[in-house]
Amino acid sequence: MKKLIAGVVLGVGLTAIAHGAGNPEAGEANAQVCAGCHGAGGAEPIAPNYPKLSGLGEKYLHQQLVLIKEQERMIPSMTGLLNNNSDQDLQDLAAYFDSQSMPIGQADPDLxxxxxxxxxxxxxxxxxxxxxxxxxxxxxxxxxxxxxxxxxxxxxxxxxxxxxxxxxxxxxxxxxxxxxxxxxxxxxxxxxxxxxxxxxxx
CATH class of the missing domain: 1.10.760.10 (Cytochrome c-like domain)
Structure with a gap:
């Protein structure tokens, strides 16, 4: 039982490392094209129906970038934009955007x-x-x-x-x-x- 628990803990630890392997500095170099829609650092999109990418979570961002690249998640405006990116490139982009601060909006007081x-x-x-x-x-x-x-x-x-x-x-x-x-x-x-x-x- 102890070996099983140790194995699970080790597996979770390795998974966490694998999904935290992005390089924010490398990601920043590739993120310039994203700024056209999502704003500098992914924090100020040009339209409210575009998502803020800053601080969303590296694992989540990487998952979504992979889904978009593989066209499992269809976003017409992003079709083909990620085709030349390796998985490491996507990890780096995810790490970069996750490292940026998310600006907080203002909720409607009535809601x-x-x-x-x-x-x-x-x-x-x-x-x-x-x-x-x-x-x-x-x-x-x-x-x-x-x-x-x-x-x-x-x-x-x-x-x-x-x-x-x-x-x-x-x-x-x-x-x-x-x-x-x-x-x-x-x-x-x-x-x-x-x-x-x-x-x-x-």
Missing amino acids: VDQGEALYRGGNMASGVPACAGCHSPDGSGIEAAGYPRLSGQSAEYVAAQLKAYRVGERDAGQNASIMMDVAAKLTDQEIEAVSSYASGLN
Whole structure:
């Protein structure tokens, strides 16, 4: 039993190392093309429906870059942009963007109470779990699990992704099924409220 536990601990440790192997300095050199849509450091996108990339989590970012490159996650504006990048290049990009600071937005005061209730407690009546369970109480995400940071993300982007999960348009990646199940139980009003709350969470 002790050997089994040691093996699991070692395996988790090696996985963490493998997903923390990006070089932020190398990633910065390749990130200039990303700035055209996501802004310098991935922190200030040119449109609110584009995601902030800064501080999202290296593992999550790497997973999404791989899915986009392999066209498992279809984003028309990114088609072909990553074709010449090796997996190490993608790791480096993920490490660079994760090392940048995420600017916090301002939640709509009229939606804060409902958004906070959903984020922290979910909706027991409809079976919606608390967002904080996977994305952490402060919205910083859980790096080891590949759960991204939500704190500071654009409300418009979060809402668009929840709706995409809800209708099955975003179905790529190991955690997509979790989000599809959650989003299927959310109303438009709940999506608006929790997305707004997340944008101002700090």
